């Protein structure tokens with residue numbers, strides 16, 4: 001079977017992109033990255049892609065009068081590549097409903113919180129301010145609202161008494177680098193699928209997200 005093709009959208013450092021590249025190189029992910037698109041010209045993730053000879057594109061949102069036209073420019077790059085999966089990896093733009101519908105069922109995002117807790121920005125600060133004992137990261141299919149859509153896979157990290165936003169973010173990021181390649185693998189292998197309403201895992205409904213703990217995939221759903 002042909003390798004699954006991915007298009008990865010970034011805005012910044014691209015450490016999650018790097019984790020995906022590394023998983024492919026290590027043979028853990030049977031996929032290839034057709035293109036990396038950034039809305040920021042100087043994004044470090046573009047250099048990470050270039051080193052691997054992956055095609056890169058900059059689509060600067062500031063060059064477009066509205067979200068629709070920005071998203072159309074993204075679509076014009078993505079559609080000819082016919083990717084199996086569009087991967088948002090630290091892509092800091094809100095996408096239009098038209099974009100999301102177009103790639104429905106094959107559009108995923110990573111978010112640094114245990115969704116549905118802490119949608120949006122400053123998740124680490126909120127976890128500390130609320131004296132949470134546990135924080136983490138989630139990979140989810142994208143639906144029409146910000147940081148919504150069914151969660152495929154999560155990882156938890158402890159919040160320590162002396163944590164700052166930075167130390168907690170760093171601990172969460174390490175887990176992000178594990179769960180993103182794993183969630184992509186679950187999608188491209190067909191083990192996880194989203195029919196627009198519900199998630200399925202190995203042919204059974206997945207109500208509660210899977211958890212990656214000590215490199216093991218845990219499923220707490222019954223049945």
Ligand code: GRF
Nearest residue numbers: 013014015016090110111112
């Ligand atoms: C990650 O924490 C991701 O969850 C969030 O933005 C950050 C991106 O990091 N959406 P990187 O660009 O992958 O290093």
